[in-house]
Amino acid sequence: MDFDVERVELPANVAIASGIIRQSWPPSFPLCREDYLDWFFSFPSPLHPLGVLVYGEGHPVGFGALVPRRVRLAGQATAYVYLLTLISVLPSWRRHGVGLLLYKKLFALSAERSIPFLAFTEQGGPGENLLRRACSVHAMPHRELASHVGYAALTHSDNPGGQIGVRMTQDASELLTVLERRATDNAILDEADASGLSHWKACPLPHRVALFSHPAEGLLGGAILTRRRFAGSDGDGEKLVAERAILPGATPEALGALRYAAGQSWADGGRFSTVLSTNLGPVPPEIIRRGGFRRLPIGSYRVFVGANDPSCPFLSADQTDLNVS
Numbered sequence: 213m214d215f216d217v218e219r220v221e222l223p224a225n226v227a228i229a230s231g232i233i234r235q236s237w238p239p240s241f242p243l244c245r246e247d248y249l250d251w252f253f254s255f256p257s258p259l260h261p262l263g264v265l266v267y268g269e270g271h272p273v274g275f276g277a278l279v280p281r282r283v284r285l286a287g288q289a290t291a292y293v294y295l296l297t298l299i300s301v302l303p304s305w306r307r308h309g310v311g312l313l314l315y316k317k318l319f320a321l322s323a324e325r326s327i328p329f330l331a332f333t334e335q336g337g338p339g340e341n342l343l344r345r346a347c348s349v350h351a352m353p354h355r356e357l358a359s360h361v362g363y364a365a366l367t368h369s370d371n372p373g374g375q376i377g378v379r380m381t382q383d384a385s386e387l388l389t390v391l392e393r394r395a396t397d398n399a400i401l402d403e404a405d406a407s408g409l410s411h412w413k414a415c416p417l418p419h420r421v422a423l424f425s426h427p428a429e430g431l432l433g434g435a436i437l438t439r440r441r442f443a444g445s446d447g448d449g450e451k452l453v454a455e456r457a458i459l460p461g462a463t464p465e466a467l468g469a470l471r472y473a474a475g476q477s478w479a480d481g482g483r484f485s486t487v488l489s490t491n492l493g494p495v496p497p498e499i500i501r502r503g504g505f506r507r508l509p510i511g512s513y514r515v516f517v518g519a520n521d522p523s524c525p526f527l528s529a530d531q532t533d534l535n536v537s
């Protein structure tokens with residue numbers, strides 16, 4: 213079967229992308245809203261996001277994207293990577309090599325620009341095999357990083373964080389000083405700057421930022437909490453997600469403060485009894501457990517870094533705190 217592959221501008225082609233994503237992913241996948249994708253593709257960056265469409269019989273049947281994010285590897289200057297993401301093929305067009313074609317083009321675009329990529333695949337999901345096969349078929353140097361694990365915790369209406377106080381804000385740029393406190397070796401760290409963090413103000417999902425402070429030690433950490441709509445077997449419902457949890461030197465008390473922040477009512481009266489996270493950052497599992505978070509059987513992601521140049525220092529990283537979405 214013959215296919216045409218085309219590079220397209222983003223977010224200009226977000227409507228086509230959203231249509232393909234909506235038909236390709238399970239209904240539980242919350243990232244197909246056009247306004248959300250538009251925002252996701254529009255983080256301030258000197259690089260443009262790149263989209264790839266595959267056409268079969270003249271119609272778009274597959275989509276994938278490279279979305280720039282600012283990062284830093286310990287000991288190196290800040291740099292950009294692409295999130296290689298949203299790989300989607302319409303169900304009736306699967307098993308004809310469209311997925312492999314998408315990767316081929318996306319690898320080539322990232323290699324032409326000498327920008328490494330990070331890719332996330334749901335553990336055990338159909339994307340995992342495909343990405344491994346694509347790296348092998350297209351001889352793409354890559355490395356698998358520590359997986360991002362899905363966790364859930366019960367929220368708290370009293371603060372179990374001891375002396376750690378919680379302050380809510382709408383301004384994610386207040387997280388900048390927390391980002392500066394991370395010191396994790398061999399990690400590709402999300403190095404969003406003030407303009408990147410401020411972009412959260414435009415996020416179309418209901419969200420807020422929680423800041424955790426200790427009276428003597430000052431600001432300890434923070435998290436961006438979003439309300440995401442998931443469609444499930446029990447109907448359409450909202451869940452609370454700790455989208456970015458930045459907890460340098462996290463203690464069980466700091467995670468308690470996160471659960472307390474997650475348990476606060478919203479202006480519309482909404483309140484959540486559980487909070488989900490797919491990325492608590494490089495916090496030791498024992499601290500996570502003592503902080504009241506439990507590993508979920510689903511919602512874990514394998515994380516890959518790839519770079520055309522085998523000597524790229526990113527290929528020696530072990531982990532990243534950059535998020536899948």
Ligand SMILES: CC(C)(COP(=O)(O)OP(=O)(O)OC[C@H]1O[C@@H](n2cnc3c(N)ncnc32)[C@H](O)[C@@H]1OP(=O)(O)O)[C@@H](O)C(=O)NCCC(=O)NCCS
Pocket residue numbers: 236237238298299300301302305306307308309310311312313332333334337338339340341342345
């Ligand atoms: C994962 C996904 C992108 C794969 O797309 P696809 O177009 O079917 O991918 P390919 O055709 O390149 O490869 C898929 C399988 O078809 C097989 N295949 C490819 N061409 C074939 C052909 N002509 N005849 C028979 N089988 C073929 C491949 O060997 C592969 O088999 P494997 O899964 O056993 O390794 C698609 O299933 C999808 O959109 N899923 C939902 C979203 C998702 O999970 N995305 C992954 C994000 S990480």
